[in-house]
Amino acid sequence: MHIHEFQQIISEKYKKRDLQRGIPATFMWFIEEVGELATALASKDDKNKEEEFADVFAWLCTLANISDVDLEKACTKYTGNKVKGFKPK
Amino acid sequence: MHIHEFQQIISEKYKKRDLQRGIPATFMWFIEEVGELATALASKDDKNKEEEFADVFAWLCTLANISDVDLEKACTKYTGNKVKGFKPK
Numbered sequence: 001m002h003i004h005e006f007q008q009i010i011s012e013k014y015k016k017r018d019l020q021r022g023i024p025a026t027f028m029w030f031i032e033e034v035g036e037l038a039t040a041l042a043s044k045d046d047k048n049k050e051e052e053f054a055d056v057f058a059w060l061c062t063l064a065n066i067s068d069v070d071l072e073k074a075c076t077k078y079t080g081n082k083v084k085g086f087k088p089k
Numbered sequence: 090m091h092i093h094e095f096q097q098i099i100s101e102k103y104k105k106r107d108l109q110r111g112i113p114a115t116f117m118w119f120i121e122e123v124g125e126l127a128t129a130l131a132s133k134d135d136k137n138k139e140e141e142f143a144d145v146f147a148w149l150c151t152l153a154n155i156s157d158v159d160l161e162k163a164c165t166k167y168t169g170n171k172v173k174g175f176k177p178k
Contacts, residue, residue, distance in 0.1 A: 003092055006164055013167075023130055034123060041112055041156060053153050054163040060149070064142050067130060074143040075095055078102075 003072035010061040018066050026066060030059040092161035099150040107155050115155060119148040 018026055033055040040052040064071045107115055122144040129141040153160045 001092055001161055001164065001168065003090055003095060006092060006168070009168055027127060027130065031123075034120075037152075038116060041116065041152070046157075049156060050158050050163040051166060053149070053156075053158050053160055054166045056149060057146075057160060057164065058167055060142070060145060063126075063130070067138060067142075068135075069139050069142050071142055071146060072090055074139040075090065075146065077140060077143045078147055079090065079095070079098060 003075060004070065006057075007061040007064060007071050010058055011065045014062060015065050018062050023063070023066060026059070026063055030056070030063055033059050092164060093159065095146075096150040096153060096160050099147055100154045103151060104154050107151050112152070112155060115148070115152055119145070119152055122148050 021029075033052065037052040037056050040049040043049070061071060064074075110118075122141065126138075126141040126145050129138040132138070150160060153163075
């Protein structure tokens with residue numbers, strides 16, 4: 001599935017409500033999911049780990065939707081010849 | 090571009106170093122990027138916003154790579170008939 005396609009699915013399902021909620025409150029939901037990912041990463045529950053990765057990605061798409069950012073287009077930063085801004089320490 | 094394809098690009102470029110760094114230290118890098126996204130969301134700099142979304146997604150892929158999680162497969166949670174675990178408040 002294309003990155004853009006997934007972002008679009010999230011948009012169709014949730015964008016209306018996401019716009020009403022706004023960026024700050026949506027960011028708080030995103031962070032809640034990031035916290036759940038941290039918990040999952042520290043566990044041995046592979047199924048839960050997979051779910052939490054999906055949740056963080058879905059909420060990242062939500063934030064992108066209400067910020068008018070096309071995540072797939074944004075990723076060309078990494079897929080072009082020059083990688084900028086990524087610190088591979 | 091497919092979600093899996095992007096995750097693979099990040100894997101080829103960085104997985105060896107990512108594995109050496111390990112999950113806790115990589116999670117800290119991920120959170121640093123999440124913080125930069127928060128700063129970008131509060132600004133009016135659209136170019137920077139786009140870049141920070143890409144960075145957070147790239148580091149999420151990194152975490153998935155060293156956790157043996159296929160992000161595209163994980164996303165079927167949202168693309169099947171039943172959406173589980175997503176709280177669209």
